[in-house]
Amino acid sequence: MEKAFITFGEIMLRLSPPNFKRLLQADVLEVNYGGSEANVAASLAMFGNRVRFVTKLPDNPLGDAACRYLKSLGVDTSFIKRGGKKIGIYFLEHGASVRPSKVVYDRANSAICEAKREDFDWEKIFKGAIWFHISGITPALSDSLVEISIDAVKIAKERGLTVSCDLNYRKRLWSREKAREVMGEIIKYTDLIIANEEDAADVFGIEAEKTDVISGKLDVEHYKSVASQLLKVGSASMVAITLRESLSASDNYWSSLFYDGNEFILSKKYHLHLVDRVGGGDSFVAGLIHGLNKFSSKREAVEFGVAASALKQTIPGDVNLVYEDEVLNIMKGDVSGRVQR
Amino acid sequence: MEKAFITFGEIMLRLSPPNFKRLLQADVLEVNYGGSEANVAASLAMFGNRVRFVTKLPDNPLGDAACRYLKSLGVDTSFIKRGGKKIGIYFLEHGASVRPSKVVYDRANSAICEAKREDFDWEKIFKGAIWFHISGITPALSDSLVEISIDAVKIAKERGLTVSCDLNYRKRLWSREKAREVMGEIIKYTDLIIANEEDAADVFGIEAEKTDVISGKLDVEHYKSVASQLLKVGSASMVAITLRESLSASDNYWSSLFYDGNEFILSKKYHLHLVDRVGGGDSFVAGLIHGLNKFSSKREAVEFGVAASALKQTIPGDVNLVYEDEVLNIMKGDVSGRVQR
Amino acid sequence: MEKAFITFGEIMLRLSPPNFKRLLQADVLEVNYGGSEANVAASLAMFGNRVRFVTKLPDNPLGDAACRYLKSLGVDTSFIKRGGKKIGIYFLEHGASVRPSKVVYDRANSAICEAKREDFDWEKIFKGAIWFHISGITPALSDSLVEISIDAVKIAKERGLTVSCDLNYRKRLWSREKAREVMGEIIKYTDLIIANEEDAADVFGIEAEKTDVISGKLDVEHYKSVASQLLKVGSASMVAITLRESLSASDNYWSSLFYDGNEFILSKKYHLHLVDRVGGGDSFVAGLIHGLNKFSSKREAVEFGVAASALKQTIPGDVNLVYEDEVLNIMKGDVSGRVQR
Amino acid sequence: MEKAFITFGEIMLRLSPPNFKRLLQADVLEVNYGGSEANVAASLAMFGNRVRFVTKLPDNPLGDAACRYLKSLGVDTSFIKRGGKKIGIYFLEHGASVRPSKVVYDRANSAICEAKREDFDWEKIFKGAIWFHISGITPALSDSLVEISIDAVKIAKERGLTVSCDLNYRKRLWSREKAREVMGEIIKYTDLIIANEEDAADVFGIEAEKTDVISGKLDVEHYKSVASQLLKVGSASMVAITLRESLSASDNYWSSLFYDGNEFILSKKYHLHLVDRVGGGDSFVAGLIHGLNKFSSKREAVEFGVAASALKQTIPGDVNLVYEDEVLNIMKGDVSGRVQR
Amino acid sequence: MEKAFITFGEIMLRLSPPNFKRLLQADVLEVNYGGSEANVAASLAMFGNRVRFVTKLPDNPLGDAACRYLKSLGVDTSFIKRGGKKIGIYFLEHGASVRPSKVVYDRANSAICEAKREDFDWEKIFKGAIWFHISGITPALSDSLVEISIDAVKIAKERGLTVSCDLNYRKRLWSREKAREVMGEIIKYTDLIIANEEDAADVFGIEAEKTDVISGKLDVEHYKSVASQLLKVGSASMVAITLRESLSASDNYWSSLFYDGNEFILSKKYHLHLVDRVGGGDSFVAGLIHGLNKFSSKREAVEFGVAASALKQTIPGDVNLVYEDEVLNIMKGDVSGRVQR
Amino acid sequence: MEKAFITFGEIMLRLSPPNFKRLLQADVLEVNYGGSEANVAASLAMFGNRVRFVTKLPDNPLGDAACRYLKSLGVDTSFIKRGGKKIGIYFLEHGASVRPSKVVYDRANSAICEAKREDFDWEKIFKGAIWFHISGITPALSDSLVEISIDAVKIAKERGLTVSCDLNYRKRLWSREKAREVMGEIIKYTDLIIANEEDAADVFGIEAEKTDVISGKLDVEHYKSVASQLLKVGSASMVAITLRESLSASDNYWSSLFYDGNEFILSKKYHLHLVDRVGGGDSFVAGLIHGLNKFSSKREAVEFGVAASALKQTIPGDVNLVYEDEVLNIMKGDVSGRVQR
Numbered sequence A, B, C, D, E, F: 001m002e003k004a005f006i007t008f009g010e011i012m013l014r015l016s017p018p019n020f021k022r023l024l025q026a027d028v029l030e031v032n033y034g035g036s037e038a039n040v041a042a043s044l045a046m047f048g049n050r051v052r053f054v055t056k057l058p059d060n061p062l063g064d065a066a067c068r069y070l071k072s073l074g075v076d077t078s079f080i081k082r083g084g085k086k087i088g089i090y091f092l093e094h095g096a097s098v099r100p101s102k103v104v105y106d107r108a109n110s111a112i113c114e115a116k117r118e119d120f121d122w123e124k125i126f127k128g129a130i131w132f133h134i135s136g137i138t139p140a141l142s143d144s145l146v147e148i149s150i151d152a153v154k155i156a157k158e159r160g161l162t163v164s165c166d167l168n169y170r171k172r173l174w175s176r177e178k179a180r181e182v183m184g185e186i187i188k189y190t191d192l193i194i195a196n197e198e199d200a201a202d203v204f205g206i207e208a209e210k211t212d213v214i215s216g217k218l219d220v221e222h223y224k225s226v227a228s229q230l231l232k233v234g235s236a237s238m239v240a241i242t243l244r245e246s247l248s249a250s251d252n253y254w255s256s257l258f259y260d261g262n263e264f265i266l267s268k269k270y271h272l273h274l275v276d277r278v279g280g281g282d283s284f285v286a287g288l289i290h291g292l293n294k295f296s297s298k299r300e301a302v303e304f305g306v307a308a309s310a311l312k313q314t315i316p317g318d319v320n321l322v323y324e325d326e327v328l329n330i331m332k333g334d335v336s337g338r339v340q341r
Helices: A036-046 A061-072 A143-158 A177-188 A199-204 A220-235 A280-296 A299-312 A324-331 B034-046 B062-070 B143-158 B176-189 B198-206 B220-233 B280-294 B298-313 B324-331 C036-046 C060-072 C144-157 C176-189 C197-206 C221-232 C279-292 C298-312 C324-329 D036-046 D061-072 D143-158 D176-189 D201-203 D218-234 D280-294 D298-312 D322-330 E035-044 E062-073 E139-141 E143-158 E176-187 E197-204 E220-233 E280-294 E298-312 E324-331 F038-047 F061-072 F143-158 F177-191 F199-204 F220-233 F280-294 F298-312 F324-331
Strands: A004-007 A013-015 A028-033 A051-054 A089-093 A100-108 A127-133 A162-166 A190-197 A236-248 A249-259 A265-266 A270-272 B004-008 B012-016 B028-034 B051-055 B089-093 B100-108 B129-135 B162-166 B190-193 B238-246 B251-261 B264-266 B270-273 C004-008 C013-015 C029-035 C051-054 C087-094 C104-106 C131-133 C164-166 C194-195 C238-246 C253-259 C265-266 C270-273 D002-009 D012-016 D028-034 D051-054 D089-093 D102-106 D129-135 D164-166 D192-195 D236-246 D252-261 D264-266 D271-272 E005-009 E012-017 E026-035 E049-052 E089-092 E100-105 E129-135 E162-166 E194-196 E238-246 E251-259 E264-266 E268-272 F004-006 F012-016 F028-034 F051-054 F089-093 F100-105 F129-135 F162-166 F192-196 F238-246 F251-260 F264-266 F268-273
Touching: A004 A036, A004 A143, A004 D028, A013 D271, A028 A036, A028 A061, A036 A051, A036 A061, A036 A127, A036 A265, A036 A280, A061 B089, A061 B270, A061 D061, A089 D298, A089 F038, A089 F089, A127 A143, A127 E143, A143 A162, A162 A177, A162 A280, A177 A199, A190 A220, A199 A220, A220 A236, A220 A265, A220 E026, A220 E194, A236 A280, A236 A299, A236 C265, A249 A280, A265 A299, A270 A299, A280 A299, A299 A324, A299 D176, B004 B143, B004 B176, B012 B062, B012 F038, B028 B034, B034 B051, B034 B129, B034 B280, B034 E220, B051 F143, B062 F220, B129 B143, B129 B280, B143 B162, B162 B280, B176 B198, B176 B238, B190 B220, B190 B280, B190 C087, B198 B220, B220 B238, B220 B251, B238 B280, B238 B298, B238 E012, B251 B280, B251 B298, B264 B298, B270 B298, B270 C104, B280 B298, B280 B324, B280 F251, B298 B324, C004 C144, C004 F251, C013 C060, C013 F051, C029 C060, C036 C051, C036 C060, C036 C131, C036 C279, C036 D176, C036 E089, C060 F100, C131 C144, C131 C279, C144 C176, C164 C176, C164 C279, C164 F028, C176 C197, C194 C197, C194 C221, C197 C221, C197 D143, C221 C238, C221 C253, C221 C265, C221 F264, C238 D280, C238 F061, C253 C279, C253 C298, C265 C298, C270 C298, C279 C298, C298 D061, D002 D036, D002 D143, D012 D061, D012 E280, D028 D036, D028 D061, D036 D061, D036 D129, D061 E100, D089 E062, D102 E062, D129 D143, D143 D164, D164 E026, D176 D201, D192 D201, D192 D280, D192 D298, D201 D218, D201 D236, D201 F177, D218 D264, D236 D280, D236 D298, D236 E220, D252 D280, D252 D298, D252 E176, D264 D298, D271 D298, D271 F100, D280 D298, D280 D322, D298 D322, D322 E251, E005 E035, E005 E143, E012 E062, E012 F220, E026 E062, E026 F089, E026 F298, E035 E062, E035 E129, E035 E280, E062 F061, E089 E298, E089 F238, E100 F162, E129 E139, E129 E143, E129 E280, E139 E143, E139 E176, E143 E162, E162 E176, E162 E280, E176 E197, E176 F028, E194 E197, E194 E220, E194 E280, E197 E220, E220 E238, E220 E264, E238 E280, E238 E298, E251 E280, E251 E298, E264 E298, E268 E324, E280 E298, E298 E324, F004 F038, F004 F143, F028 F038, F028 F061, F038 F051, F038 F061, F038 F280, F129 F143, F129 F280, F143 F162, F143 F177, F162 F177, F162 F280, F177 F199, F192 F199, F192 F220, F192 F280, F199 F220, F220 F238, F220 F251, F220 F264, F238 F280, F238 F298, F251 F280, F251 F298, F268 F298, F280 F324, F298 F324
Parallel strands: A004 A051, A004 A127, A013 A089, A127 A162, A162 A190, A190 A236, B004 B051, B004 B129, B012 B089, B129 B162, B162 B190, B190 B238, C004 C051, C004 C131, C013 C087, C131 C164, C164 C194, C194 C238, D002 D051, D002 D129, D012 D089, D129 D164, D164 D192, D192 D236, E005 E049, E005 E129, E012 E089, E129 E162, E162 E194, E194 E238, F004 F051, F004 F129, F012 F089, F129 F162, F162 F192, F192 F238
Antiparallel strands: A013 A028, A028 B028, A089 A100, A236 A249, A249 A265, A249 A270, B012 B028, B089 B100, B238 B251, B251 B264, B251 B270, C013 C029, C029 F028, C087 C104, C238 C253, C253 C265, C253 C270, D012 D028, D028 E026, D089 D102, D236 D252, D252 D264, D252 D271, E012 E026, E089 E100, E238 E251, E251 E264, E251 E268, F012 F028, F089 F100, F238 F251, F251 F264, F251 F268
């Protein structure tokens, strides 16, 4: 029996200037590949799971290269539909200190945005699968993806898969109203909701009162209230909130709050000197999913997720290129960074 | 008095793997900027001319960077309309020996493709101008660009500018039929037509009989016939044909045939060990335009164009980063490549 | 009406080893261009102002490349005199933590050092101008530059330009005595003096008592006394002092004290995790000049200057490659470094 | 039905200085992975075949990275035994013109060299397989590999697989006497022998009379005699000889002679301006194997192999990163290297 | 009179991915050379001492390159025995923040591991020498090196050299039991023992009670007890303990405790934002040895050692590429990192 | 007995854009060190000789780095006078095909140019020496170097050293008249004159009639006449002329004519596909000097020089990083460039 994990979304070519250069001064761009659900897939595969990533990619060298990247990490790419005209691209300018990172997207009209319902045979895709993950970015990309995403969660639910959904609100992609409508539908079929500080408010109007995101401080009590409210809007039984306190583009605190309707679990908090914070949330999702399937204790699952995503933010690229034992070491408290010989 | 040169078209972000790597194996991509008419503009500016490049670019860091590149070479960018959503991109894989170079375009829906008639005030743009250049790529990009391109050549002609047009047929962008219709209109207002070996056939069905492009050999007599026929399809008084004999992706012969209805001028032929052949044709156009304005003799103008474009193909990037005196040295016959101290 | 800003000084080729390597171990050197007044010019141009940079550069590829850099940022280079034999060069070794950055200069006999009075026609240069900026480095470079610098400030003053002068004392270039004599003359024509912690003492013997520069701590009261005294030595009506507290080569505090004879304005203080601190003072000058011309409130002008220069120190190279809106965001207090999508 | 291709041997970490630098002056080394049979596996996978590569790799990040490389190209790595202490390494200094390339090996005591018989379950490995390929390098690496290699070819033969063997004599690894003894045993089970100019002589004492390898010229008649003799020493029914004429480290001629006991097929000869000649022979083997399985005509199979390996030598790295359609284009005669848009 | 310093051990090729990449994602590896005693030799030479490094290196381009590196820093390499089959290699993955650095060794069977007694003529090597340094790594590498190391310290002692020994326990190389036996013998001839926090416990079972290495905090009193005990196990008259408090892979505190049987000297403590912590201990050893020979005061010697090694950790590579005057500046308290012009 | 070789001249920092970029587009510059006599010294040291290089270098990190480079290759740098203000720099733009390489010098006022007679104690320098080499560049650099150069050759001659002098005329450094006067004096003390095609004419007005340097063809008979005349102008007994036929910046023919007053030796001619032709002449000088000291036959010496310098031109940098055995292989005729395993 396979026990496969399925994720569905976009994988983009990521291009970023090296050494804290601005896009304006870039003479070379470093190549990576990433996208919210692709990052979750890749991290789950690195942890030793069977993982299928579902998307659509153009049948050209750029599509090939994205597939090659996923395959290199052990992700099954055989359900990737090839066709369409372009791969989504994003340009990432790494910030530092008081200067924020900047992202310029070029993803409109990408192959996945223009995918059609018939491109994906969910019955086949879900064969032998136990988990399905999607984020709010996927339905935000196009109307056909709204339809396809709802198809996917429904069929997943029917077939008895556990469904997780990261709200991941992107204001450039859709309005709050549209997001609320679509995500409201999707979380009907969702078992585990993941959200960051602002998603709950943006998508469902759930407010974490008196919290000032810009100042970088946070108030746990309010997040408990947010978590409780999130469980009520859909049919989910678990919710996880990632808590990022941005001291600057170079230093953050990072932790998570988990709630299963029963117990609030507030994870250990990590101080991170950041190498690459992009994909931090996705690596938390992957770590949490892996943890929930590995540990009997939810606390351990959450701590695994947070430790995994702490590590991610020290690694260049979108993807959390770490193994399970490395995460377990961090969980045990060894964050001294001593050389391992 | 200004005596400005105007060119109109797209400038793209060009991304290419270094050191003959394939796109499939690229971990960094080198950044350049280029596009047929932008390349002509930049080379004319390097020769010391006043040049305005007209296009539309998104108001984001990538648009800024493209402008910055043009400004650095002395091109006037004040008539570039800012707006729209994306910059055109092309991925260039450099070939070598028997392996051809490959280009993957991502230019659909770029700002210039979606430009509107009202984005460009040609009366203002042409103030003080003496020359207007466009290539067949620009109208091929979108229907609105067909309209705008025809506007531009008409107004240019009315205002007494010399108009040049490089046929530059791209089969991926439009059909031969559409190209024939539109280019047929444009060359009504054109004084100087530039074409490479295949354009005349593709766009106007003019055949260079018995010439086998793949084998890399060519037959001058047939090109004379092609040149003569090209002068007849429109109102142009001059035609220039670039003659590339591709021995391999690493070695080419390069020359030109010019005809003004009177005399056939066959240029010197250069053996080139190629560094970057992209933009070779555009640098010829710039050299020829510069030459026609500098020299009283057409032969000198043509030889200047061919020498300029021979140099271009030894320089990385789309643009011919050479000065007038460097071209004159090549024209004089110094192609020995000795170190200049 | 143009409202141009003029700066005069040297632009050098800057060469630095990447990735914290020492010069001793460098196998490549990264190319940038910079110089105190050139940096001010470039930053003012990035903020959207019309700016002319005046210098002398050799007529060779290195002089061309320096011009190209300035033009790329929108600086008018048409008043740069071409001639002379060499471009000034400086080698910058980036420090880290307890290791200081090191600069090795190779600027003696550069074209600007050997410039002559007749190389610059100040009446023409100042046409349509409202501001002239110079630093103490320029007259320190050679005797002829003493003469030319005094010419420039006198003519600027006569023509009604606002004149700013950054004391910028460099002990390698001249003695304190010579500096005091020449700068004493220059600040007779200066409206705005900028100085860092040590300049006032070095050039005018004005002491900030009890302040220990090495320990990295500072005492604001003493700087108020310094500011007051600086206003008295010349005819300036404004003085700005940059306050850098060096915790290490990697971390600094950064703020400014401004005094207009009336009110002391102590800016917000930023904690900076440094990417490149070179040019920090120059970017403050540019920000302050821009702010004084943009805002009616001097506090806003000063805060703009400090925010701008905080950003600079997160960007590789001498020049502050940021736009006005990015500075305004920092001024508003968003220094959390969150990703901007 | 799977129709899998199996290859067995070593995959090494390849480290090479960029830009024609010598090892003595290298400050960075470019990372690739390669080994004779691994290269064959990877190329077969690029052509769309199901391929399993069998080896032993240490269970450390270097072993992981080698696996990751193979997986990225679609090679099945599930039969790679993990264990042992080190990955084989080779340092490659690229030559140019009159300077030869140099290889320094560090492969003694690698995991595969110390592999044991029980590490490989050939019955399982060969399930669903139709072809087995090995080269003379594998048994040359250690005594246990002699045993394992003979196991493998015997079992392959018993199970009805086609067996191919590239003689690939390496004088640093074993003596001619030992090679003759072991390879004499292996080719008893071999259907297709591949050899280059010197292997036949070194391993089996078969002489290509009057041929002077150093001068770079060759005499086809003698190679026909060599091919005939090679068919007689074992039970093979096909033999292919790669013919390299080294004009210099930068330019070669490349072709092949094939003999099936019936007809001599002399392939087209390519002039190659080399990017990376390492792996040229392996890419020929992969192309020939693919061709023999794809085409009914042996001439087409041979031409496919030669065209494939001509392309390889224009690509950095050991592996032939080309698709089937790209090889077919070369076979059709398009070696002009024109840009493909 | 020469007053030479001799060190004996291995020098390895060090390969590390740039920019915090993991080995799994490295496409290039940066080349450095290092090894505990080689690092001490190189630093002593940078301080202006006559230094001979003794080892065995293969007679191939990699051995040449290692020699070239040492010679470039002024180390006398004429006593390096050339021969054997391989150079030791280590792969270093730089950690960041919570992610530890990782080292993968490939040093088994290196030339020095397989060196024989007759490869080194200690009488000749020690001619004119005043100091001999070795670390516990050298005898740990092979049985023959146990013998040779004991030879070396004995002869050094007999000839009146001062002998220093850094315990440097490596659990991958030998057992605690074997280490205790061999090192127990070596420190009989040792004047100065250097150890880090764990070595005393690992090698001699000396416990620093209640100290929790992982938490990164330390308790000076216990280290005093450790120092006292270390003086008792052998015949040494001085012991130095390096005290590293690892806050993370990016930030450490660094200091030292020195004891000469008389006075405990606790050095200044430095906060380090790390560039490359590898070789930190070796640079302390070199600084201490240099200090003991330069200063009459032991406190100055210790402070010199700690300041030197603080600087090392801001420099890429194993070796402390700093001069004596740079260390003296740090000792004087200038750690503000201000630019030195 | 030492048998040392001495060379005297300038060593410069060489900065060059990678990958055929122009200086105008360089974002990094590759670091090398070179200078005519330094190159000879380094190559002689690579061949295993004892070599002292004499120059003056500033006491700063750039001077240190140049020394470090020479020491790394085994050159004795202990007679290098440290002092003065700057290191000479040259910027090298690599040409390709029809585009010539370009050199921009920044060597005026370098430490060696401003050296004084008392900086060099020739009696000490020449102790144990058998050969002294200088080129015409050294006296061309400054008037004091004229004096010092003449000192050096005189003392060398008196002490019985063999003196070689490469005419190396540089028109930017001095006039033909001054060169003739000074070089006329120097060759009075010279045993071996080396010249390229143009030096004899430029310096001594000796014409190689009917030879057209630009066309790249040459006429051996005329060079024989030049060689004969060169022997007559001074007291030399041997003359060597390097013969470069520049087909382009990418391809050259390379050979030499040697004459000892008795026999004309015309070397083998090599076709070179160039990697870096700078230093080609110097490597010939080093090879010839080594050959004259190694072989009894002058033909072998000349062939060694030509083979050595053929190799040089395939290696990046000024210096011929090859060993004696590699040159001997080329001499034997193995120029096929086959991989050496």
